[in-house]
Amino acid sequence: MYDYIIVGAGSAGCVLANRLSEDPKVKVLLLEAGGPDSRKEIHIPVAFSKLFRTACDWAYYTEPEPQLGKRSLYWPRGKALGGSSSMNAMIYIRGHRYDYDHWRDLGNPGWSYQDVLPYFKKSEAQENGASEFHGNAGPLHVTNLRSINPLSEAFIEAAEQCGHARNPDFNGNQQEGFGFYQVTQFQGKRCSAADAFLHPVRKRPNLTVRTAVQVFDIIFEKRRAVALSIQQGEGSTQEHAEREIILCAGAIGSPQLLMLAGIGPADHLRSLGIPVTLDLTGVGANLQDHVAVPLVYESHQPISLANAESLRSLGRYMFFKDGMLTSNVAEAGGFTSITSSAPAPDLQFHFGPGYYVNHGFSKFKGHAFTLGPTMIRPHSRGRISLRSSNPLDAPVIRPNYLAEPGDREVLLKGLKLARTIAAAHAFDKYRGREIHPGPNAPDDGALLKHIAQYGETLYHPVGTCRMGSDAQAVVDSELRVQGVEGLRVVDASVMPTVTGGNTNAPTIMIAEKAADLIKGNKTTASHADALLRTAQ
Ligand SMILES: Cc1cc2nc3c(=O)[nH]c(=O)nc-3n(C[C@H](O)[C@H](O)[C@H](O)COP(=O)(O)OP(=O)(O)OC[C@H]3O[C@@H](n4cnc5c(N)ncnc54)[C@H](O)[C@@H]3O)c2cc1C
Numbered sequence: 001m002y003d004y005i006i007v008g009a010g011s012a013g014c015v016l017a018n019r020l021s022e023d024p025k026v027k028v029l030l031l032e033a034g035g036p037d038s039r040k041e042i043h044i045p046v047a048f049s050k051l052f053r054t055a056c057d058w059a060y061y062t063e064p065e066p067q068l069g070k071r072s073l074y075w076p077r078g079k080a081l082g083g084s085s086s087m088n089a090m091i092y093i094r095g096h097r098y099d100y101d102h103w104r105d106l107g108n109p110g111w112s113y114q115d116v117l118p119y120f121k122k123s124e125a126q127e128n129g130a131s132e133f134h135g136n137a138g139p140l141h142v143t144n145l146r147s148i149n150p151l152s153e154a155f156i157e158a159a160e161q162c163g164h165a166r167n168p169d170f171n172g173n174q175q176e177g178f179g180f181y182q183v184t185q186f187q188g189k190r191c192s193a194a195d196a197f198l199h200p201v202r203k204r205p206n207l208t209v210r211t212a213v214q215v216f217d218i219i220f221e222k223r224r225a226v227a228l229s230i231q232q233g234e235g236s237t238q239e240h241a242e243r244e245i246i247l248c249a250g251a252i253g254s255p256q257l258l259m260l261a262g263i264g265p266a267d268h269l270r271s272l273g274i275p276v277t278l279d280l281t282g283v284g285a286n287l288q289d290h291v292a293v294p295l296v297y298e299s300h301q302p303i304s305l306a307n308a309e310s311l312r313s314l315g316r317y318m319f320f321k322d323g324m325l326t327s328n329v330a331e332a333g334g335f336t337s338i339t340s341s342a343p344a345p346d347l348q349f350h351f352g353p354g355y356y357v358n359h360g361f362s363k364f365k366g367h368a369f370t371l372g373p374t375m376i377r378p379h380s381r382g383r384i385s386l387r388s389s390n391p392l393d394a395p396v397i398r399p400n401y402l403a404e405p406g407d408r409e410v411l412l413k414g415l416k417l418a419r420t421i422a423a424a425h426a427f428d429k430y431r432g433r434e435i436h437p438g439p440n441a442p443d444d445g446a447l448l449k450h451i452a453q454y455g456e457t458l459y460h461p462v463g464t465c466r467m468g469s470d471a472q473a474v475v476d477s478e479l480r481v482q483g484v485e486g487l488r489v490v491d492a493s494v495m496p497t498v499t500g501g502n503t504n505a506p507t508i509m510i511a512e513k514a515a516d517l518i519k520g521n522k523t524t525a526s527h528a529d530a531l532l533r534t535a536q
Helices: 011-020 045-051 097-105 113-123 150-161 193-201 250-260 266-271 311-320 405-422 444-454 504-519 525-535
Strands: 002-007 028-031 060-065 071-075 124-126 140-144 177-180 207-210 213-221 224-232 235-247 295-299 332-336 347-352 368-375 383-385 396-398 431-436 487-489
Touching (some): 002 011, 002 250, 113 124, 140 193, 150 347, 250 383, 347 405, 405 444
Parallel strands (some): 002 235, 028 207, 124 140, 235 487
Antiparallel strands (some): 177 332, 295 368, 332 347, 347 368, 383 396
């Protein structure tokens, strides 16, 4: 019998496993569907896209997207210890203070920027030292890039030449401006949530970690979640939790598991023959994501990441843990408000000193650089639903990207701004021909076609188990699933709205805060009983 069972060893699950097992009297079980994080491509930063469509990847596909050329888009998701933090691009971005004040205003007390800032700081080991905005005593290493490509420096200079300010810290006093990203790395290697939070405490006797275990169902006694049905190898078994079951299976896995357990829109569940435990229509709804579109130029100078696997680069990595293999590909970026009414920046840039199109699957002979304008405050909403009652069937994913015309407008204006930046003097010595969308895309119509053909996820789906206090909300502001007991969701799915920036640091913050909520909530009836039994 365990006190807590955590489903999913991703960004959130690793944090919770660490924080909840700090108390040696508390027994914690962490279950992960994927395997250990032993592949070398997990640890060598530039290699992250080599994990795509491998055993470390759930490799989901969306349904055909109406606004994106009816394409079924590929959605990578980490399936190993560390979850998506073991295959992400390592950018450390918290979002804008508006994001969290907005969460509070939507009916979530305790989630304002002032409330969550201490949790960001708690998790952080900031290379540049502690400050009002940063912590340096946490487990998650946040560092400056070790080797910056001259093309990335040119991008920031070009943005400055176009009137944008240089920002040395997107997570400090203000988000607006252009600069280098900081990354979750340590000594030139990825620092995933597993590296930061799980591996250092794996030997705790009160923490059990099991990999290659997929959770299929949640078992209830009356309205209380008491156990999980799990598959390991050929067999299936159950694990019981004395206090709580905590879903950290991510924005796809958590709503999928709730629906498999009969918590979700009743009509949908009945249509698949799943007995309804609780009619909770918000499960799987409110799906939000960021969309990026590439603007790519040939580089006259042979200095791009196309050289990352050269002998020189391999040597530098082997002996000094620096050089191109430490690049996170999207080395530089920026934030700006492209819509005058936006409450905070609604456009982000991801600049890569290489050819990054179609998740890195498309190849280019020669050297190139990619500007990736990214729409980060979507108004469109999608949904995740079940394909069948079989837990091994991937769910149906409908992101509904760009359904709201304002979202399209942001990308269109973003592409134009990207072209302006690429035309600035700082790029003169590098800039060759425009490869994508190319010279045949002079007007809005052609750019919109380019968006439809090349727009892709920036890998930030969230919101499918939304936190709130209304009937559509899936969890309350303490992340407890509404209408049942003993069950929480703690991961990117609880975000009411997607943050304006990359989502790994916000997910880790959510788990840090959840750990405190759970610890402060120990005096549940069953725990009080247990304490009483021990005392007798
Ligand atoms: C390719 C890529 C690049 C990205 N780049 C960045 C970036 O540079 N910066 C950034 O901030 N964010 C980035 N992100 C997003 C960020 O990594 C995610 O938002 C974050 O990791 C989500 O954390 P999570 O805990 O919600 O889910 P995850 O980390 O995905 O964890 C969910 C875990 O649950 C497991 N699981 C699911 N279902 C079950 C089940 N039924 N039983 C058992 N286990 C289960 C999964 O295998 C997984 O390990 C990127 C994501 C991807 C995929």
